[in-house]
C-alpha cells in the first residue's frame with residue numbers, strides 16, 4: 296500500500312493536466328512504514344526531457360534526480376518512485392514502460408488523462424523477477440481509495 300496525501304496527489308493531477316496532450320513526469324520522495332507500506336512525503340515535478348516525442352514518452356530530468364538525492368542524503372526520506380501520465384490511455388503500465396523498468400525498488404505512479412482531465416491514478420511495482428508490473432494499493436490522506444470513479448478504459452494495450 297502506498298499513502299499519498301491528497302495535496303500531493305493534486306500536484307500530480309495538476310502536472311498531468313497541464314502537460315496534456317504530452318506526458319508529465321516527476322519524482323516521488325517518501326519513506327517506508329513497516330511492515331510493507333510506503334508514505335509519499337514530497338512530489339517533485341520534472342520537465343519531460345525525452346527526445347522521442349513527449350506525447351508518448353517520458354524521461355525524468357537526471358539532473359533533478361541527482362540534486363534531489365543529494366538533498367536527501369543522510370535523511371529519513373529517499374526517492375521511492377516516480378510518476379508520469381498517459382494522455383488518452385489507461386493508467387496501466389505499457390510495454391514500453393516495462394522495457395524501461397530496471398529499478399525494482401521504485402514505485403510507478405501512472406495518471407490517465409482523458410481529454411485534458413486526469414481521471415485515474417494507479418501505483419505499480421516490478422515483481423521480484425522484474426518481468427512484470429504488479430499493481431499496489433493507493434490511498435490518499437483522507438483514507439478514501441482513489442479514484443472513486445472507475446476508469447473508462449477497457450483494454451490495456453496502451454503504447455505510452
Ligand SMILES: [Zn+2]
Nearest residue numbers: 388389392455
Ligand atoms: Zn507509461
